Amino acid sequence: MPRLPSTAGTFAVGAAAVVMLALAVPPALALPAAGAPAPDADPVPALVDGTGTAAPQLVTGLSEPAPGDPAGAALAHLAAHPDRYRIDTGELAALGSTTGPDGRRTVRFEQRHGGIPVLGGQYLVHLSGQGAGQKVESAGGRYFTGLSAPTTPAVPAEALRRAAVAELPDPPARAGATAEDHGPVILPDGPGRLTEHYTVRGTAGGTAREVYVDATTGAVALAHDARAPRPAADPAPATPAPATPAPADPGTGLQPATGTAPDAHGRSAAVNIAKRADGTYQLTDLTRPATVTTYDAAGRDTGDFDGVPVPADAAPASSPAPAFPAATGDDGATDAHVNAGLVLDFYRDRLGRNGLDGQGGAIVSVVNVSDGGKPFPNAFWDGSKMVYGSGGQNFYPFSVALDVAGHEMTHGVVQHTAKLLYLNQSGAMDEAIADYFGNAIEVTARGLAMDDPAAALLGESLCRTGTPQACATRRLDDHRTTTADFLGTRYSIDSGGVHLNSTIFGGALWDIRRTLDPLTADRVVYHALADYLTPLDDFQAGRDAVLAAGRDQGLDKRQLRALAAAFDAHGIRPGWQRRLGTDSRILLQNVSNGMATPAVARGHWVILGDGAAGTGLYTGTVDGHGTPVRLSPEDGRIHSWAATDGTNAVWVAMGGPPGTGQEVLTAPLSGAGPVRSVFRSTSPAQQLGNARISGTDIAFTVSENGHSRPYLSRDGAAPVALPLPEGHDVSELALKDGLVAWTETWQDGDQWVTVPTVYSVAAGKVTARYPAHAPAGSGPSSAGSLTLAGGRLLWVDLPVDRTVRSTIRSAAPDGSGVVDLVGAGSPNAPRSTTLAASDQAVTYRVEGDKPAGGWTNAALPKLWQVPLAGGTPQRLSCNRGGQYEAAADQGTRVVWLDATVGRTDLVVRDRPAGTC
Structure with missing residues (x-):
């Protein structure tokens, strides 16, 4: 969410960007x-x-x-x-x-x-x-100066919890979801925001979410994935050091013992185990400062173990004799047990760390989990333990790979040191450091040379077939740089690129390990993590931390220059984001809240933002001159989903204390006039939306009990419902120059019909209902993203089969002259409902599915523009990152949210760039 005015220094943390006051240093x-x-x-x-x-x-x-x-x-x-x-x-x-x-x-x-x-x-x-x-x-x-946020919540705890659960992207997962309350947290954006922090997990599995709900308004201020499983690589099983005599554990009656167990490849490995009071054995290693226990989930779902204590009815892998059966290897328990010990030994012997938490805390691994009864080819650290998938037909159990164990267990070390936020650049550094130590642990245990072709690969031997290079999920010698390879994506894709951008930083660290003595490099990187990095640090702060750690470790000037050169080679240097070559002008930085959708008209923009007065709607000019003006009152409610005609704005306010209800509000963009209520509803069953304005006309929709209809207010009068046939409902809405348009839906027999409809204010009646068109061979379609511009109605015909591209249509408001501006057969046809138009041009978003080889900047959404009268589409901007939420101003000018530089900015461009 933007900090206003735009001259303030900022940094992004995802769903809501955190912004700091720009105060001068002496x-x-x-x-x-x-x-x-x-x-x-x-x-x-x-x-x-x-x-x-x-x-x-x-x-x-x-x-x-x-x-x-x-x-x-x-x-x-x-x-x-x-x-x-x-x-x-x-x-x-x-x-x-x-x-x-x-x-x-x-x-x-x-x-x-x-x-x-x-x-x-x-x-x-x-x-x-x-x-x-x-x-x-x-x-x-x-340390954040200038905080003045309140410390007492204004929203009831249950309302905050409901808002957190609603952040889960999959609606079926919300039923019965859990929301672990971690207590209040201040988000340091401007004066700060009081939030309640939850970890939300859905009943249908999937990624857990860390959610921060604004305790003043009830809006979600920040949300990101709690973790994302990611594979790494595999060593030949190593034999642990002989067990040293140790007393029985007085709490469990377990006694240290040694035994043998087959690994996933059928090879026998010596294991440190524990003898139970009944004479049987289990995979518990009592010989290390941190007790290591390995559980067999016996095919149970990941959700039974993700982020919760090991269930009471789950048991460690066991055997009646010290020689464990073949199933122990088939399920991956042997490899998990051995590898956990090797990871602990690496941290203790090379880095002086006592366990993942630094305090010798117990290490728990769970193997053989499934994904709803199907193979789970992955592994993850859930905040307190390792969870490994069974792999399935194509993969070995993921516990087989030592660098998988090293990578995921290093997330535990990060959690107990720098606590890097799993989002954007800080999250990418979390992944990079986990990659580095996962590979360093494997290379050290296997005695590989740093120039060995397998040394830089992650996950190279998890596949049952295929070459190591084809099996590897990442490689630390891919030579990626910020200026050439940084993927500019929103938080909705890979938590802002935590994996996609990790090898840029991880590659610099690996280059350091290849240049310096590996032990020296390991100690420098660990020292930077444990003693310099903080949760919101970015790549540049990571560079500074490693350089400072290197000096602490006694590196000479030649070695320190090698550290700096490694970061230089990967483009991690001051001001690297300015070198990405954007062709747009920034209006506001860090606009990452999902509710912050821009509106623009006649050179004035409106968007949800954070200013010195707190969260609210702000307006400014596309030329960037002047100080943005706050439009919404400071009443503790959420004010968003604005529209503007360039003179006034209209929006919906919701939330606040119980009984406040929802309200459609309007105010002049000058900020000098009063905020006027257009319509207020206190019914919990009603939902207001789609507020639009054109001169003295204001339109919006009211939804209740699953049905929605349009309302219109003229010249400040009380709004009246517009005519709508029985059984018909309205979704999207457009308003301009005395015309109201909406997307109308009704059931015709066994079929649902969705068509664009135009209502004339002067005539007081519907003047056109356009038939739904279906591109040849695409099957049924429906209409979406309609808008009024240049005396035309524009909309997108959406095929039910979403693998088929959409068609952009234009028509006269009387129902005549329907033409295709961009046909479904065009290579630049949209696959989305995003559409914005001025009286001269139509702007739309082109996006596709995730490429088989993984996300690239070229595959991220891009904006295209076509003349309203028809013509050849052109790229609006050559910015290489993701482009979202376009709003059309006069002529060919467009504002949008752009993620190219590693944060989401509100930007503007006056004309299309053409061919990029």
């Missing part, structure tokens, strides 16, 4: 930002300015005394330098401290506004030495 601290180093320069800057906040992101090169306990000393240091850090230390709460192998300590603080955690608000202080000799070496993170 000149004394304005040192050079991170970038490519000079030949003999240290590439780590003394200070990296915070983006849109007074608090710096990173301060290095310090050596300032800080005696005392680490947390107290770190807090005192920050408080002693208010002009440097601009931090209110009263808002900081210590999350804990860690000590590295070299004795350095990192204290991680969480920002809390009014006692409520701030999403992504974390600041870290790094100390060396002990006692009186303890010193601060560096500090940084994200």
